[in-house]
Amino acid sequence: MSQTPHLVVAAADAPGRAGPLPRLDRLAYGGDYNPEQWPEHVWAEDVELMRTAGVNLVSVGIFSWALLEPAEGSFEFGWLDRLLDLMHEAGIAVDLATPTAVPPAWFRRRHPEARLVDRHGTTLGGGARQSFCPSSPAYGEASARITEQLARRYADHPALVLWHSHNEYGGVNALCYCDTSAAAFRDWLRDRYGELARLNDAWGTTFWGQRYGDWAEIEPPLAAPTAVNPAQQLDFLRFSSDTHLANFRRERDILHRLSPGVPVTTNFMLANCKTIDYWRWADEVDVVSNDHYLRAEEPDNHIELAMCADLTRAVASGRPWLLMEHSTSAVNWQPRNLAKRPGELRRNSLGHLARGAESVLFFQWRAARFGAEKFHSAMLPHGGTDTRVWREVVALGAELPRLEPLRGTRVLADVAMLWDWESWWGLELDWRPSVDLDYRERMAAYYERLWRDGLTVDFAHPERPLDDYRLVVVPSLYLTTPAAAENLRRYVAGGGTLLVSYFSGIVDGNDAIHPGGFPGALRDLLGLTVEEFLPLRAGETVRLGPATADLPGSSVGSTPPVGSESLVGDVWAEVVSPRGAEPVLSYSDGPAAGRPAVTRHTLGAGHAWYVSTRLDAAGLAPVLGAAYRDAGLVPPDGAADGVELVRRAGADGSRFLIALNHTDREVELPATGVDLVHGTRHDGVVRLPAGDVRVLRT
Numbered sequence: 001m002s003q004t005p006h007l008v009v010a011a012a013d014a015p016g017r018a019g020p021l022p023r024l025d026r027l028a029y030g031g032d033y034n035p036e037q038w039p040e041h042v043w044a045e046d047v048e049l050m051r052t053a054g055v056n057l058v059s060v061g062i063f064s065w066a067l068l069e070p071a072e073g074s075f076e077f078g079w080l081d082r083l084l085d086l087m088h089e090a091g092i093a094v095d096l097a098t099p100t101a102v103p104p105a106w107f108r109r110r111h112p113e114a115r116l117v118d119r120h121g122t123t124l125g126g127g128a129r130q131s132f133c134p135s136s137p138a139y140g141e142a143s144a145r146i147t148e149q150l151a152r153r154y155a156d157h158p159a160l161v162l163w164h165s166h167n168e169y170g171g172v173n174a175l176c177y178c179d180t181s182a183a184a185f186r187d188w189l190r191d192r193y194g195e196l197a198r199l200n201d202a203w204g205t206t207f208w209g210q211r212y213g214d215w216a217e218i219e220p221p222l223a224a225p226t227a228v229n230p231a232q233q234l235d236f237l238r239f240s241s242d243t244h245l246a247n248f249r250r251e252r253d254i255l256h257r258l259s260p261g262v263p264v265t266t267n268f269m270l271a272n273c274k275t276i277d278y279w280r281w282a283d284e285v286d287v288v289s290n291d292h293y294l295r296a297e298e299p300d301n302h303i304e305l306a307m308c309a310d311l312t313r314a315v316a317s318g319r320p321w322l323l324m325e326h327s328t329s330a331v332n333w334q335p336r337n338l339a340k341r342p343g344e345l346r347r348n349s350l351g352h353l354a355r356g357a358e359s360v361l362f363f364q365w366r367a368a369r370f371g372a373e374k375f376h377s378a379m380l381p382h383g384g385t386d387t388r389v390w391r392e393v394v395a396l397g398a399e400l401p402r403l404e405p406l407r408g409t410r411v412l413a414d415v416a417m418l419w420d421w422e423s424w425w426g427l428e429l430d431w432r433p434s435v436d437l438d439y440r441e442r443m444a445a446y447y448e449r450l451w452r453d454g455l456t457v458d459f460a461h462p463e464r465p466l467d468d469y470r471l472v473v474v475p476s477l478y479l480t481t482p483a484a485a486e487n488l489r490r491y492v493a494g495g496g497t498l499l500v501s502y503f504s505g506i507v508d509g510n511d512a513i514h515p516g517g518f519p520g521a522l523r524d525l526l527g528l529t530v531e532e533f534l535p536l537r538a539g540e541t542v543r544l545g546p547a548t549a550d551l552p553g554s555s556v557g558s559t560p561p562v563g564s565e566s567l568v569g570d571v572w573a574e575v576v577s578p579r580g581a582e583p584v585l586s587y588s589d590g591p592a593a594g595r596p597a598v599t600r601h602t603l604g605a606g607h608a609w610y611v612s613t614r615l616d617a618a619g620l621a622p623v624l625g626a627a628y629r630d631a632g633l634v635p636p637d638g639a640a641d642g643v644e645l646v647r648r649a650g651a652d653g654s655r656f657l658i659a660l661n662h663t664d665r666e667v668e669l670p671a672t673g674v675d676l677v678h679g680t681r682h683d684g685v686v687r688l689p690a691g692d693v694r695v696l697r698t
């Protein structure tokens with residue numbers, strides 16, 4: 001191995017610039033690199049083209065366990081030695097993976113007990129990836145062994161700047177129902193409850209005579225003739241997320257011990273992976289990294305991108321994070337894999353950067369010739385360098401160094417939205433009042449409204465202090481812990497403005513209904529009770545108009561008007577009885593006709609709004625508009641629809657504006673500043689061509 005100093009290594013304690021990668025003190029550009037799929041003579045071309053494209057970081061070895069340990073306990077590192085040396089000589093840093101997402105075929109053969117089993121008891125096959133039981137002790141031992149080998153061998157390699165543990169934990173093997181998993185689940189339950197009586201109580205096992213007399217009687221929630229105990233299902237989801245976390249911790253601790261000073265990450269799938277509770281992982285990684293794939297067919301899919309990026313920043317506690325994977329163009333696994341349009345690769349990349357990413361990394365460097373992902377786009381397409389995608393990759397690589405001043409600056413957010421995996425799990429278990437209750441749909445609709453109003457969102461865990469925000473939006477919080485309810489009460493009483501959507505505050509952490517009537521945990525805060533849920537038929541709509549009725553316990557009048565236009569809700573209505581809240585809008589028709597639909601409650605120095613039906617992003621405009629007024633929030637002027645604006649601030653007082661034009665026409669923005677890329681000064685007005693992005697120091 002070569003030991004010359006690495007070209008891109010910078011002082012780990014570079015003043016004021018503690019980025020996510022102390023040894024790569026610049027915006028990272030590159031992606032997953034799988035050279036093991038190519039003869040070695042291709043590597044030289046790879047290196048040359050990487051340099052042309054400005055690549056400075058590659059993730060290697062992600063799926064290479066079978067090559068590194070071809071037979072149990074016998075290791076072959078020659079090719080990886082040569083590769084890391086080659087990267088180092090070329091000045092390209094390495095994010096080295098532990099290859100534990102795909103155990104070799106010998107492992108599967110030797111450990112049939114470590115195979116993944118689904119809820120129907122079917123053992124799943126190999127020849128794919130992540131086809132192993134996450135609770136398997138044999139897997140734990142084997143993955144620790146290969147991790148140790150890699151850490152010992154490469155800890156001091158000058159190309160190494162980051163460890164990449166596994167790949168997308170829980171991506172396709174989130175839940176395993178085999179006997180080993182069942183035993184591990186019981187151990188986890190013993191730790192959580194201590195005594196069986198406490199478990200019986202928490203799970204409400206007097207219902208349907210499910211009482212357990214012995215720990216050994218407890219099973220994972222296997223496919224059953226009818227709905228399985230919801231508290232049991234929630235605990236199984238918690239257990240499973242914790243099991244993957246334990247696997248990560250095992251590898252991370254080995255890497256920390258044997259390779260001190262090199263940060264460890266694992267790639268998350270924020271907002272798109274339901275089964276991993278990333279709040280619990282947030283403090284476990286040295287740097288948060290995320291994979292994001294555009295929902296190619298969805299209109300305005302850049303809004304979903306922004307939502308995922310904002311959630312990633314939240315899980316990173318506001319610190320810089322790494323975009324570990326996205327695509328240059330089409331993926332291969334969506335129903336219709338639309339190619340990105342010219343300019344979209346750049347817009348997507350800068351969209352992540354705007355919201356806190358300090359890297360633009362792709363899956364993958366060179367398009368694969370064989371295997372399941374051969375139709376996936378890459379930085380270097382099958383067509384080589386005479387392609388639009390390659391030209392866009394090279395152009396972006398040349399542009400990124402000019403955006404360096406963004407590094408280490410903070411995204412300025414106006415609003416907090418609460419996100420909670422446990423509540424997502426709970427909401428979508430069986431037998432809810434309507435199959436149309438959809439956690440992510442509500443999050444996306446409220447997020448879209450805020451995005452279209454030009455407001456930047458920080459996501460927050462429901463129990464985390466919210467005092468930094470003038471407005472907190474809660475699109476869906478079915479499962480609300482007493483601590484979360486108290487947190488929200490304190491926030492409003494202290495002067496905050498809160499907006500809560502329907503079917504929130506309903507159950508506790510065991511999926512048991514908060515006593516005293518709906519929405520138990522938030523009743524006093526919202527100043528109302530919900531006597532009855534009135535889910536609507538598929539396709540049925542209800543109209544909302546100005547509140548007229550003077551209902552007992554309510555006082556119409558002092559509330560800021562929401563706008564008198566008639567709004568249309570669907571999916572859900574309720575019998576809302578104000579207990580101190582003011583009706584702002586009422587149902588004009590449908591099963592809740594004449595009852596309040598939107599209310600506002602004054603509590604202490606703040607206000608708590610409630611929206612009892614499903615409004616789409618357009619319908620939410622007047623309602624959120626009224627809440628903005630309460631919160632003293634003024635959506636920025638001049639942002640045309642489809643133009644995304646993100647503001648950043650540096651510790652030194654510097655200010656930046658990133659403007660992304662997602663429309664097909666030129667727009668003008670009121671802004672003054674210097675364009676970081678072109679060096680041009682704009683006074684008062686910035687012209688932003690269709691599809692273009694500007695980064696201004698303002």
Ligand code: GAL
Nearest residue numbers: 167168291293325331363376
């Ligand atoms: C990611 C995964 C990559 C690759 C990519 C394709 O989820 O981490 O290995 O499969 O998807 O889009």
